[in-house]
Amino acid sequence: MFIKNILLASTAVATLAGPALAGGMAAPAPVQDVVVVEPAPVMGMDWTGGYAGLSLGYADVTDEDEADGASYGAFAGYQYDMGSWVVGGEVSYDGYDIEDGNNSVDSEMAAKVRVGYDAGQWLPYATAGVSQLNTTIGGTEYEDDGYVYGIGTDYAWNDSWTVGAEVLKHEYEDYAGSGDDIDMTSVAVRASFNF
Template structure:
């Protein structure tokens, strides 16, 4: 009986071994399978748009049109002006601060009475927003105005405020437009108050 039991155990182990070998055969048949590695795609570098630096000196010319009204007169004087300007700007990044002097000869006149604004010298403070190629700004300051009435010359100091915009054509040249409102009270001691609106076109060279 002992031989029969031993034989039975050997047959059982043999069957179990054959079953285990049969189960492992499909896994071993394919050999080693390498893991799948997903490709790494590098993100494109961000595009940096270079800003424009408005810092520096500039000079140029302006032409325009103006209308002036004087207390006690029903008609307004109107006409053209033209001249030169020079200034300096400092760009702080988003904001620009600067100053400018502008002189214009003018023929802003009316026929009755014979009166005209003959020239204006403006000292400007400019504060603007750096918009890349665009500079949008506000300006204010003092102006010295010369006028004539019936052959008599008068001159006095007033003040002005307005808005403007410049566009950079390239690193050297800019063009722009500016609208200003001018006031003069008791002009040259005459007791007459006046005001004027001017619209100018500008071109400037940056050094």
Template structure:
């Protein structure tokens, strides 16, 4: 009986010792925190429109004498232009000089050419730049109404950066010449042109 109790006590002591040893080797599990979500914010990829540019244009013109209504004519236009734009980030401001030859005549009156001094205000939409433009224009005529006079014009256009140095675009302009060259005639012209420019 004593041996049985002694054996039981020894077994119990060994069991408690083994349990303590095992418990001492157990560590609390380490749980790694979940990674924080990363927000992806789209960034607008704009282009820098700042710089000088120069190029040419081909287009179409409609001209008329509006007061009194005496003639209407249409024909081709062609021209050269040069200017400078400054990109403020999303707003582009610039100036341009342009001269366009006209192949427009009616009633013995020839619209020979128009020279323009432009202000342009545009929006930097990446590779695209829509803009508005206005300024002064000088019309030269020949034939039965030979002379020249300065009027105003306004219009809209758009440029597209084909490469870092090549722009293509289009423009529509409305011209008004009141009392042209003191003749008492009011002349108007609308032009639409395709343009190509090299940016420096």
């Protein structure tokens, strides 16, 4: 009887131990925590603040006759970064080297609003405002009010300097009571210091 019990016990142990030794009852692998790494958010530049700079460009004037020439100017403004959108205002003064016989376009002052999209170091924008054009026609100086609108883009070279380009349309209806409209398109490159 004793031998019979030992044989039964040995058979039971062998039956239970067999699969464990064969790998069938391997201990389960420890559960590891899954760590999800999300990409860091793209941080835009903070465009809030004042700026002032210079511009150099080209302008094409269309009235009864067409004339074109160089433009050069200075501008200053302030803008506020609201997250994805940047809004602000700007004043500018531009001189022109545009002559057609006894007639010339001399200078222009403008006050504009700007609305742009914060794309990191880039700031594409639309702008519109009021302007005053000074001309010399037949030896007499004239000035009249009109409006200006266009698009542009700025690139933040670093925290202090911004470079960019701007295309504007300038419109003056019935300029100085002459019955003639003056339309001008200007293209300029710009550089400004941010403060």
